[in-house]
Amino acid sequence: MRMLNRRGTLKLGAAGGVALALPAERLMAAVVGSPPAAKPFTRELPIPPVLSPVYSDRSTDYYELSVKPGVAEILPGVPTEVITYNGSFPGPTIKAKRGRSVKVAVTNRLQTPSAVHLHGGIVPQDSDGHPLDVIQPGHSRIYHYPNDQRASTLWYHDHAHHLEAEQIYKGLCGLYLIEDPKAAPMLPRGQFDIPLMFRDVALDDHGQLLWAMFDAQRRSTVLVNGVPQPVLRVRRRKYRLRLVNTSNERMFSFRLSNGGELVQVATDGGLLARPVRRTEISLWPAERVEVVVDFSNARGGSAITLVNAQGTVPENTEIMRFDVVDSIRKDMPDTDDSSVPQKLSVLPAIGAPVMMTRKVVLSFDFKNLVFLINGKPYDPYRTDFTVKRGSTEIWEVTNADPDPIPHSLHVHVVQFRVLDRNGRSVEPWEAYPKDTVSIASGETVRLLIKFDAPYTGMFPFHCHFVDHSSVAMMAQMKIVA
Numbered sequence: 434m435r436m437l438n439r440r441g442t443l444k445l446g447a448a449g450g451v452a453l454a455l456p457a458e459r460l461m462a463a464v465v466g467s468p469p470a471a472k473p474f475t476r477e478l479p480i481p482p483v484l485s486p487v488y489s490d491r492s493t494d495y496y497e498l499s500v501k502p503g504v505a506e507i508l509p510g511v512p513t514e515v516i517t518y519n520g521s522f523p524g525p526t527i528k529a530k531r532g533r534s535v536k537v538a539v540t541n542r543l544q545t546p547s548a549v550h551l552h553g554g555i556v557p558q559d560s561d562g563h564p565l566d567v568i569q570p571g572h573s574r575i576y577h578y579p580n581d582q583r584a585s586t587l588w589y590h591d592h593a594h595h596l597e598a599e600q601i602y603k604g605l606c607g608l609y610l611i612e613d614p615k616a617a618p619m620l621p622r623g624q625f626d627i628p629l630m631f632r633d634v635a636l637d638d639h640g641q642l643l644w645a646m647f648d649a650q651r652r653s654t655v656l657v658n659g660v661p662q663p664v665l666r667v668r669r670r671k672y673r674l675r676l677v678n679t680s681n682e683r684m685f686s687f688r689l690s691n692g693g694e695l696v697q698v699a700t701d702g703g704l705l706a707r708p709v710r711r712t713e714i715s716l717w718p719a720e721r722v723e724v725v726v727d728f729s730n731a732r733g734g735s736a737i738t739l740v741n742a743q744g745t746v747p748e749n750t751e752i753m754r755f756d757v758v759d760s761i762r763k764d765m766p767d768t769d770d771s772s773v774p775q776k777l778s779v780l781p782a783i784g785a786p787v788m789m790t791r792k793v794v795l796s797f798d799f800k801n802l803v804f805l806i807n808g809k810p811y812d813p814y815r816t817d818f819t820v821k822r823g824s825t826e827i828w829e830v831t832n833a834d835p836d837p838i839p840h841s842l843h844v845h846v847v848q849f850r851v852l853d854r855n856g857r858s859v860e861p862w863e864a865y866p867k868d869t870v871s872i873a874s875g876e877t878v879r880l881l882i883k884f885d886a887p888y889t890g891m892f893p894f895h896c897h898f899v900d901h902s903s904v905a906m907m908a909q910m911k912i913v914a
Contacts, residue, residue, distance in 0.1 A: 468636035468654070471508045473662035473747065474736075474754040481608060481628065481658060484525040493534040496527060498549070500568075500591075500605065501542035505659060511640035515604040516543065522659045523630050523679070524589070524607025531613040535578040541568040547600065550592035551609055552719060553701055553868045555582045555846055558890030564594030564907070565813045582848075583703035583778075583866065584613035586628075586675045586721045594813070598681055598903040599644055602634070606679045616778065617704055621673040621725060621771040627665065630658050631716070632679040633749060646900050649682045655741070655749045662747075664754045670769035671727045673698070678716045682898045684839065684871075687714040687752070689726070690738035696773055699723035702848035702866025704778040709862040713742065717841055717871040719897040722862075725773050726755075729766035733759030780865055783850070783881065788824045795840040795872065795896060795906065796833040804896065804906030811907040816891070818910040820884050827852070828880045836874040840901065843869040845892040846912075850881040869897050889914050 486494040503517035518524030529535045541547045546569055550562030559566070560576040568574050591597045591605035608628055620626075635643040635651040643651060654661050678685060689695065689712075697709045701721050714722050731737060737755045744750025760767040796805050803810045807817070820826065828849075832840045848866035851859045855877055872878050895907035 467638055468640050469508050469511055469638075471661055473751060474664045476509065476660050476663050478627075478663040478665040478753065479658045479660060481523055481630070482521055482525045484519070484527050493536055494529070496535065496537045498524070498537055498539045499542055500539060500547045503604070505604070507634070507636070507656065507660060508640045513636075513640050513642060515642065516600055517604050518607055521607070522604045524605070526608040526610060526628065527589070528610050528612060529578065529580045531580055531582070531584055531611055531616075533580055535580060537576045537578070538573055539568060539576060540573040541570055544570055545596055545600070546570070546593045547596070547605070548592045549576055549589055550845075551576070551578055551587060551589050552843070553585060553587040553721075553848070554578055554609070555848075555886045555888075557888045558892065561845055561892060562592040563891065564592055564597070564893060567593045578609075580611055582611065584611050584616040585701070585703035585866075586610055586677060586699065586723060588630075588677055588679065588721070590679070594811070594907070595903055598646060598899040601679070601899055602632075602644060602681050603642060606630070608675075608677065610675075617698070617774060619772045619774055620698060621671050625670065625771065626673045626675070628658070628675045628677065629753075630677045630679050631685060631752070632656055632681075633683045646903070647682075652681075652683065653746055653749055655683070655744075655752055657753045662751060662753060664756050666758050667728050667755045668758060668767045669729045669731060669733065669760055670767040671725055671729070671771050671773070674724050674726060676714065676716055676722045676724065678718050678720050680718050681900050682718060683749075684718070684743060685714075685716045685752075686742040687716065688712060688740045688742055690740050691731070693726065693737065695724040695726060697722055697724050697862050698773065698777055700862065700866065701868045705862060706778060706780050707776060707861070708773050709860070711862065715871070717839075717869070717897075718899070719841065719843055719869040720871070728755065728757055729769065731757040733757055783825070783883070785823070785825050785883075787827050787881070788821070790827045790829065791818060793828050793830040793842065793894075794833050795831065795842070797838060804901045804904050806895075806906060806908040809908070810905035811895075813909070815909075816911045817908040820910050820912045822884055822886075822889055822912050822914055825881065825883045828882060829877055830870070830872055830880060831877040832872040832874055834874055838874055839898065840872050840906070841869055841897045842872060842878075842880075842894060843897040844880075844882065844894040846886050846888060847882050847884060849883075852879040852881055854878050884912060886912075888912065
């Protein structure tokens, strides 16, 4: 792997840690003016463009991505400088087919290193986007994604260590959808299958992105697919909504303003066994949830708002609006051939007996101002765990920090089961398949992980509050044959 210099890595880590201000966990970096006003619910929801392959053969689709500066219209008529994949904010969506390989040629046109991680992807080590396996400015590399996994909503994002927090914040992320025609084909599809990528930003009085580590307090404006408070015109029928939290640190609790149901059908790694009817969806950074919303009983001309129950101001509380339009026959629901089956998928068996139980403790070193896993800051030259390929383990993950410091854990190259929180079984919608789990202050969460991917090598695990992982809250496991 192409590595940064070790001394430089540790120096960067120390410099980043100095900026922390806890327990409020924010950086009051500058006095901020008021960004230009944007009237809510006047802009149509943009849908990220779907990337077309530049070439296809019998087994593989080939794509090209360029990492480069760009301009986005976050606020109407205001050009905002961002970082993009192919000039798109957020990046273009790649639609892959289960069992069919994808190769992506990525060229770095920035002045800083970049690496691409397919979050949730079961991929070989050299295509995992290891934090130090970077693409230097002016260089290119090819990532190989076999797609030998369940249909799911994944996302790709920057993973260059000490840079990922800033570069994700400024725009380096996009959706990667693995599709399977056999996976619950009766769910809403096509124009009724809507991706919703949520993230928060801070804007100055010129509409430019403000960046500082641990600055969650100032990131008060929530964007959906790159714009604040958009509106989506919906017909009176069922829609599949793919909810993706691409924020650095913000947590969401989503509700519909009319109290309507959000029928969850999938989580991080794909379909649940059975649908779960809910009225509120919690979504922490990097998590994905797919829901079906039925608008057939809403009257034409009515409006339903997607509300964030954890919001503090309208810009991060009233997230977007669904405007219901009549079908050809007024006051009659649309013809709708979609449905939510009572059985969505068959989940794989747990497998072999548990070979080992490990403890993973997430904490902050208040003396040295650095985040830790098992009492250690990240060292890319250290192996923290050695894992045998094919084995099954239990990881007991504890957030040892005081309230209100939340953490999460993302484990590369696996989908795991969440067994319990503080000894209490979790709800079915959270149990499996997961690759990112939330851990509140003082909580211990147990994960059952089967390392059944066919790959060996070094893979990270880390907090996916990426401002934390950028300041050393990362470790790595070596998977051996």
